[in-house]
Structure formats: C-alpha cells, structure tokens
Amino acid sequence: xxxxxxxxxxxxxxxxxxxxxxxxxxxxxxxxxxxxxxxxxxxxxxxxxxxxxxxxxxxxxxxxxxxxxxxxxxxxxxxxxxxxxxxxxxxxxxxxxxxxxxxxxxxxxxxxxxxxxxxxxxxxxxxxxxxxxxxxxxxxxxxxxxxxxxxxxxxxxxxxxxxxxxxxxxxxxxxxxxxxxxxxxxxxxxxxxxxxxxxxxxxxxxxxxxxxxxxxxxxxxxxxxxxxxxxxxxxxxxxxxxxxxxxxxxxxxxxxxxxxxxxxxxxxxxxxxxxxxxxxxxxxxxxxxxxxxxxxxxxx
Amino acid sequence: xxxxxxxxxxxxxxxxxxxxxxxxxxxxxxxxxxxxxxxxxxxxxxxxxxxxxxxxxxxxxxxxxxxxxxxxxxxxxxxxxxxxxxxxxxxxxxxxxxxxxxxxxxxxxxxxxxxxxxxxxxxxxxxxxxxxxxxxxxxxxxxxxxxxxxxxxxxxxxxxxxxxxxxxxxxxxxxxxxxxxxxxxxxxxxxxxxxxxxxxxxxxxxxxxxxxxxxxxxxxxxxxxxxxxxxxxxxxxxxxxxxxxxxxxxxxxxxxxxxxxxxxxxxxxxxxxxxxxxxxxxxxxxxxxxxxxxxxxxxxxxxxxxxxxxxxxxxxxxxxxxxxxxxxxxxxxxxxxxxxxxxxxxxxxxxxxxxxxxxxxxx
Numbered sequence: 001x002x003x004x005x006x007x008x009x010x011x012x013x014x015x016x017x018x019x020x021x022x023x024x025x026x027x028x029x030x031x032x033x034x035x036x037x038x039x040x041x042x043x044x045x046x047x048x049x050x051x052x053x054x055x056x057x058x059x060x061x062x063x064x065x066x067x068x069x070x071x072x073x074x075x076x077x078x079x080x081x082x083x084x085x086x087x088x089x090x091x092x093x094x095x096x097x098x099x100x101x102x103x104x105x106x107x108x109x110x111x112x113x114x115x116x117x118x119x120x121x122x123x124x125x126x127x128x129x130x131x132x133x134x135x136x137x138x139x140x141x142x143x144x145x146x147x148x149x150x151x152x153x154x155x156x157x158x159x160x161x162x163x164x165x166x167x168x169x170x171x172x173x174x175x176x177x178x179x180x181x182x183x184x185x186x187x188x189x190x191x192x193x194x195x196x197x198x199x200x201x202x203x204x205x206x207x208x209x210x211x212x213x214x215x216x217x218x219x220x221x222x223x224x225x226x227x228x229x230x231x232x233x234x235x236x237x238x239x240x241x242x243x244x245x246x247x248x249x250x251x252x253x254x255x256x257x258x259x260x261x262x263x264x265x266x267x268x269x270x271x272x273x274x275x276x277x278x279x280x281x282x283x284x285x286x287x288x289x290x291x292x293x294x295x296x297x298x299x300x
Numbered sequence: 301x302x303x304x305x306x307x308x309x310x311x312x313x314x315x316x317x318x319x320x321x322x323x324x325x326x327x328x329x330x331x332x333x334x335x336x337x338x339x340x341x342x343x344x345x346x347x348x349x350x351x352x353x354x355x356x357x358x359x360x361x362x363x364x365x366x367x368x369x370x371x372x373x374x375x376x377x378x379x380x381x382x383x384x385x386x387x388x389x390x391x392x393x394x395x396x397x398x399x400x401x402x403x404x405x406x407x408x409x410x411x412x413x414x415x416x417x418x419x420x421x422x423x424x425x426x427x428x429x430x431x432x433x434x435x436x437x438x439x440x441x442x443x444x445x446x447x448x449x450x451x452x453x454x455x456x457x458x459x460x461x462x463x464x465x466x467x468x469x470x471x472x473x474x475x476x477x478x479x480x481x482x483x484x485x486x487x488x489x490x491x492x493x494x495x496x497x498x499x500x501x502x503x504x505x506x507x508x509x510x511x512x513x514x515x516x517x518x519x520x521x522x523x524x525x526x527x528x529x530x531x532x533x534x535x536x537x538x539x540x541x542x543x544x545x546x547x548x549x550x551x552x553x554x555x556x557x558x559x560x561x562x563x564x565x566x567x568x569x570x571x572x573x574x575x576x577x578x579x580x581x582x583x584x585x586x587x588x589x590x591x592x593x594x595x596x597x598x599x600x601x602x603x604x605x606x607x608x609x610x611x612x613x614x615x616x617x618x619x620x621x622x623x624x625x626x627x628x629x630x631x632x633x634x635x636x637x638x639x640x641x642x643x644x645x646x647x648x649x650x651x652x653x654x655x656x657x658x659x660x661x662x663x
Contacts, residue, residue, distance in 0.1 A: 012318050031382065033359035035447030053360040072447070073500050075454040080416055092415045096458040098450065098499040142469035144424035151466055176498050178462040181401070182422055182469065183415035189428070190412050193518060196427050200522035203474070204529035211533020215540035222544030226551030233555020237562040244566030248573040255577035259584050265595065266583070269602040280610040281630050287617045290607075 027060035039067040039104045049104040067108060073100045073175060076118050082185060083130045087137040090188060094181035095129055095158065097121060099166070102173030110170045120170050125177070128161045141182050151179065343380040349373045350392035352442045356385040361443055369443055389442035394506055397453055399433040401461040403512065411518055420516070421465050427473035432512040435460050435492075437503050445502030455501045456492075460508065463491035477513065477523070485510060 030038050030050055037051040040058045047064065050056040051071070058064035077096040084090060099121065101107045111117045132154055133141075140150035155177055163174040184192060256263035276282070284291065324332070347353045353371045355362040355378050362384075363369035378384035402419040413420060413428070420428050435456050439445045449455070467488040471480050489508045496503050515523045587594045613628055 012314075012321060015321060016314070031359040033356060033385075033447070034361050034443070036359070053356075055358040073450045073455075075450045075458055075499075077458060096462065098455070100448075138426075142422045142424055142426060144470065144472045146470065149470055151469070175500070176495065178458070178495065180458055180462045180465065181415075182465060183420065184422070184428075186412050186414050192426065192428060193411055193516070196515070196519055197522050199427075200519065200526050203526045204522075207526065207529040207533045211529075211536040214533070215536035218537065218540035218544050222540075222547045225544075226547045229548065229551040229555050233551075233558050236555075237558045240559065240562040240566050244562075244569050247566075248569045251570065251573040251577050255580045258581070259587065262584055262587050263580070266580070266598065269598055272602050272606055276606040276610045278609060278611075280606075282607065282610045282612045283628055284607075284612055284614055285617050286614045289603075291614055 024060075028057050030056040030058055030066045032056055035070070035072050037069045037071050037101065037104045039069060039108055041065050041067065046105050046108065051104065069101055069104050069107070071101050071104075073098050076121050077180060078122050078125045078129070080181065080183070081126050081129060083133050085133055085138045085140075086135055087139075089138045090185050091133070091138060091141075092181070092183040092185060093129055093133060093179060094183075095125055096178055096180045097125060097162075097174055098176040099172050099174050101171060102167050103171035106167075106169075106171030108171075111172075117170060117172055121166065121172065121174075124162050124166060125158070128158050132157045132161065141179065155179065339380055341380075343378045343384060345376045345378065345386045345388070347371060347373045347376050347388060350390050351388045352391045353386050353388045354443050354446070356387065357383060359385075361447075366441065366443070387442075387446050389439055389446055391439045391442055394436050394438050395452070397435045397437070397456050399435055399457055399460050401457060402431040402433070402464060404430040404516070413516065421468045423468050423473040423476055424470050425472045428516055429468065429473060429476060430512065430514055430516065431464055431468070431510060433460060433464065434509045434511055436506040436509070438506055439502055440504035441502035443502070444500055449501040449503065450499060452501065452503060455496065455499050456503065456505075459495035459499065459501075460488070460492045460505075463488040463495060466491060473515070477515070481510065481513065 030040065032038050032050045032053050032055075034053045036053075037049055038056065039049045040047045040056075042059070042064050043062075044065075050066075058066060075096060075098060078094055080092050080094045082090060082092050099117070107117070111120060135157075136150060136154060137148070139145070139148040140154060143149050158177040159174060162177065166172040166174050286292070345353060351373060353376050354369050355371070355376075357379070361369055376386060378386055400419060402421045404413070404418050404420060420430050423429055437452070437456060445452070464484075467484055468476060471484060476484060485508055489505055492508065493505050496505065514520075583594070611630075613630070615626070615628060618624075618626070
C-alpha cells in the first residue's frame with residue numbers, strides 16, 4: 001500500500017514537472033529552423049532578429065512575440081517593359097531577380113509581407129533596366145561579334161544599381177539579376193520579318209551561285225587534269241612512234257645501203273603495185289607484150 | 301522520509317488533478333506506457349533507396365560537412381519532436397520540366413508576333429527563332445534545396461530561359477539552325493547551371509533538350525528555299541566531283557591505251573622492217589648471183605600484177621606512125637563504181653569520158 005502511494009507521488013511529481021516545463025518551454029523558447037528567421041518584438045517594438053538556426057529565448061507572451069520569416073531565396077520576374085537602347089532601338093525586356101530577406105527588421109518595417117516585396121522590387125528593377133539599357137546599344141545584348149556583347153556588364157550594372165538600395169530600403173538582398181527575355185515590339189516584328197526574308201533570298205542565291213561556281217571549278221580542274229594526262233600520253237606516244245620510225249628507217253637503210261640500185265628498182269615495182277588498182281584503166285597496144293605473144297611465134 | 305503534514309493550498313488545488321491522474325494510471329497504465337514508448341520510437345525514420353535525409357536539431361542542421369549532414373537509405377535514429385526533425389529529399393529521382401517561355405503557341409503564320417503571348421528569342425544577327433525546351437534535373441544538395449533554395453520549377457524556368465536567350469544572342473541564325481545546335485545546348489546548359497548555383501537552388505541540370513528550334517511559321521518557306529538551295533549546291537558539287545572522279549581515270553585509261561597501241565605498232569613496224577630487210581638481203585644475194593634473170597622476173601611479175609588488177613583496153617597499133625582520129629571511151633571513174641562498170645572500148649564517138657590521143661600508148 002505504501003509502495004503504491006510512493007509510486008503515485010513520483011508520478012504526480014514527474015507529470016507536474018513535465019507539464020510545467022513544457023508550458024515554460026513553449027512560452028519562452030524560439031526554435032529557428034534552417035531557412036527561417038524570427039523577429040522578436042517586445043510589446044510590438046522590434047527587439048532583435050534571431051537569424052542563426054537553433055534555439056533562442058524570449059520572454060513569454062504577451063511581453064515578447066516572435067514573427068516568423070521565410071529566408072529562402074525567391075524568384076521574381078518583372079513584367080515585359082518596352083525601352084529604348086542607346087542606338088534608339090525599341091526593345092521589350094524582361095528581367096528576373098533572385099532575392100531573399102537580408103535584414104528581417106527593415107523588411108518587416110518597410111514591406112510587411114512577401115507579396116509587398118515584389119511590388120517594390122518591380123519598380124526598382126524596371127527603373128534600373130531602363131536606365132542601364134539606355135546606355136548600351138542593342139548589339140550589347142545580341143550580336144555575333146563577341147566584342148560587342150556586354151551582357152555580363154549590363155547585369156552587373158543592374159545589380160550594382162539596385163542591390164544596395166534594396167537592402168537599405170527594403171531589407172531585401174538581391175543575389176542575382178538576369179535578362180530573361182529580349183523581344184521586339186509587335187509593330188517592329190514585321191520589319192524584321194521583311195529583313196529576314198530578304199536575307200534568306202540572298203542566302204539562297206548565294207548558295208546557288210557558290211554551288212555552281214564550285215561545281216564548275218571542280219569540273220574544269222578535272223578536265224584540265226584529264227587534258228594534261230592525255231597530252232602527256234600523246235607526247236609519250238609520239239616519242240615511241242618517232243623512235244620506232246627511226247629504228248624502222250635505220251633497219252631499211254642498213255639493208256638498202258648494200259645495193260641502192262636494187263632498192264630503187266624494187267621500190268619502183270612496189271609503187272607500180274600501189275599505183276595500179278581496180279580503178280586504173282590501162283590502154284595498151286595489141287602489138288605490145290603480153291598480147292603480142294598471141295600474134296607471133298616467138299616473144300620479142 | 302518526509303512527514304505528511306496538513307495539505308497546502310496548492311496541494312488542495314492540485315488534488316482533483318492528482319486523483320484524475322491516479323485513476324487514469326490505475327485504469328490505463330499500459331496504454332500510457334505504450335504511448336510513451338511510441339513517442340520515443342517516433343524518432344526512428346526509414347530512408348528510402350532514392351532518398352537522402354538530414355536532421356534538424358532544434359531547427360539547426362546536424363553535421364558540419366555535407367557528408368556528415370546527409371544520411372543515406374536505411375534506418376535513421378533521431379530524437380523525437382520537437383528536438384529533432386528529419387527531412388527526407390529524393391536526390392536520385394530525375395525530374396522533368398517543360399520550358400516554353402520561348403515557344404510559340406497558335407502561330408498560324410501571321411506577319412507579326414506579340415511578345416507577350418508568343419515566345420521567341422533573338423539570335424545574334426537579330427533573326428527570330430522559337431525554342432521549346434525540356435530541362436531534366438535532380439537535387440544535388442538536399443539541405444540547400446530543402447531550406448534555402450527557391451521553388452525548383454520557377455528557378456529552372458527563368459535560369460534556363462535566360463541562359464538560352466543569352467546563348468542564342470551570340471550566335472547567327474544559320475549556325476543555330478544547322479551545326480551550332482550542339483554547341484548552343486552546351487553553352488546554355490553551362491550558363492543555366494551557373495545561374496542555379498548562384499541562386500542557391502541545390503539543383504543540378506542533368507540535361508537540356510531542344511524539342512523544337514525553328515524560325516517563325518511565316519518565314520518557313522524562305523528558310524526551306526535556302527535549305528533547298530544549299531542541298532542543290534551540294535548536289536552540283538557532288539556531281540562535279542563524280543565527273544572528276546570518272547574523267548581523270550578515263551583520261552589515264554585513254555592515254556595508257558594510246559601508249560600500248562603505239563608500242564604495239566612500233567613493235568609490229570620494226571618486225572615488218574626487219575622482215576623486209578631480211579627479204580631484201582635474201583633478194584640481194586640472189587641478185588648478185590644472177591642479176592638479169594632476177595630483175596626480169598621481178599619486172600614481169602609486177603607487170604602481170606598490174607595488168608591483172610587494172611582495166612586494160614587493148615588498142616590496135618596505128619596505121620602509120622601516129623594515131624589519127626582514134627577514140628577510146630572509158631567508163632566514168634567513181635568511187636566504188638569502177639569495179640561494177642566494166643570498161644568498154646568504142647571505136648566511134650559515144651557517151652562517157654573520152655581520151656584523145658595522137659600518140660601511141662606505151663606499156
């Protein structure tokens with residue numbers, strides 16, 4: 001019986017202590033999670049900001065109050081804004097910004113909630129973009145010449161002209177500003193289309209002409225090479241024929257030199273063979289040989 | 301041992317609560333004990349195979365380095381809430397996001413584009429192109445993504461769009477639409493990743509795919525014409541190359557054939573010359589031995605061949621020393637016709653060509 005009483009007393013003690021401890025803990029402890037901050041106010045007056053994750057303390061309500069703030073990075077895209085570049089070209093630009101709460105106290109005081117921050121940022125960014133891009137040509141944003149492009153510089157200028165002001169005035173840290181979109185006003189697109197069309201026609205004509213020129217070059221080079229090969233062949237052929245003729249002539253000459261008279265005689269007979277053909281008409285007297293042999297008993 | 305004295309004011313006030321607790325403990329002590337054990341066990345977490353878990357103790361990340369912060373798949377022991385809080389993140393899973401900020405919708409080929417409703421980008425040579433993209437990504441740093449990173453879809457959409465706009469803005473449209481596509485994707489991916497890192501997103505871009513990269517519909521015909529001209533030019537070049545590839549070997553073959561023919565002719569001519577020379581030498585030997593007979597024989601043979609081959613008109617000898625008023629008619633000599641038209645003598649005048657001679661013909 002005494003043991004049961006002791007147990008009950010222990011239990012009462014433990015439960016009472018735990019309940020009391022829990023009440024005191026929840027009234028005074030402030031758990032700041034990673035990615036969050038808590039602004040502690042005393043009777044509505046901001047006291048301090050607990051930005052380091054972990055356990056922080058405050059006096060219980062209604063003396064102190066903790067206001068939770070999301071410290072995550074956030075994306076905000078501005079609207080499409082029409083502006084004029086230094087070379088007087090109308091363009092439509094949209095930028096985006098990666099921001100987070102940098103100074104919770106200023107943020108709460110100047111803006112109040114997160115939706116309000118974006119309205120403030122929009123004005124700030126639009127003004128900065130108009131100012132910055134007005135100092136650069138369109139070729140600083142789009143160009144095939146790397147020397148013209150100044151996108152990094154433009155983004156740095158945008159950051160430099162907005163980040164200090166945003167932190168000081170709104171408690172917002174701007175981590176990154178980028179140009180998200182570069183477009184042309186609707187009325188200017190038609191002119192670009194016309195320019196693109198003209199450029200395409202020019203390219204088509206250029207390709208066609210280049211193709212023909214290149215094909216013609218290849219053909220003429222091939223023909224030249226073929227002619228060179230043929231000429232070389234003909235030269236070699238002529239040399240062979242010449243050498244052969246010389247050798248043939250020498251062979252005949254060597255033989256005929258032995259008896260030029262006989263050679264002349266046989267050549268004359270050969271010529272006769274060649275001279276007299278089926279289309280040759282010979283008019284011979286009947287008293288000449290061999291016809292005369294038929295008339296006399298003895299040949300002349 | 302403390303003596304039990306008269307009950308205090310607090311004791312009196314807490315007495316009903318004490319009685320309630322006593323009664324509850326007596327009736328449900330097993331239930332209470334079970335609840336306490338279950339609460340203690342709520343600190344055990346199962347981390348799935350594609351997940352990584354991090355522990356927040358009193359809101360603060362446990363571990364100083366990513367290796368110590370991140371706990372892989374399996375059982376993870378931690379304190380129950382509110383001391384510890386376990387956050388599980390799917391790091392192995394690859395997510396997909398369609399980025400259509402530079403894509404066109406309902407473009408029926410009109411002669412202009414509204415920049416607010418029709419997405420497009422300008423190339424370096426100020427041409428207009430439409431781009432549809434699919435970004436694939438995964439969580440690289442779970443703690444950064446879970447606690448500090450912006451909304452994944454938002455940050456990916458803007459960073460990928462900005463990177464693509466910038467990368468297109470430094471390339472000409474022809475390069476973009478032809479061989480520069482790979483380089484465009486590589487540059488845009490690198491820039492987008494740098495942006496994601498600068499935004500503390502904790503994300504890694506696995507791949508960036510261009511599902512469409514095309515000029516405006518209104519200009520499709522002109523772009524096709526350039527493509528056709530390019531293909532036509534390439535075809536012409538290929539045809540010329542094919543011609544060159546056949547013309548040169550053909551010339552070589554012709555030259556070789558001519559050389560072979562010349563060599564053959566040379567060999568044949570020389571052989572004939574040698575034969576003729578040999579024959580002449582043989583004839584000469586014979587001629588030396590009996591010149592008159594050989595000469596006569598050669599002469600007679602030649603005359604026989606001539607008479608045998610030609611059309612011979614035999615005419616009687618003249619009455620005196622000269623022919624007078626004598627006519628011989630020969631058939632007209634035409635190529636190929638001479639053989640078919642035998643010669644006929646006509647003592648009197650007639651058609652055909654006529655030979656007037658006042659001299660005796662001699663053989």
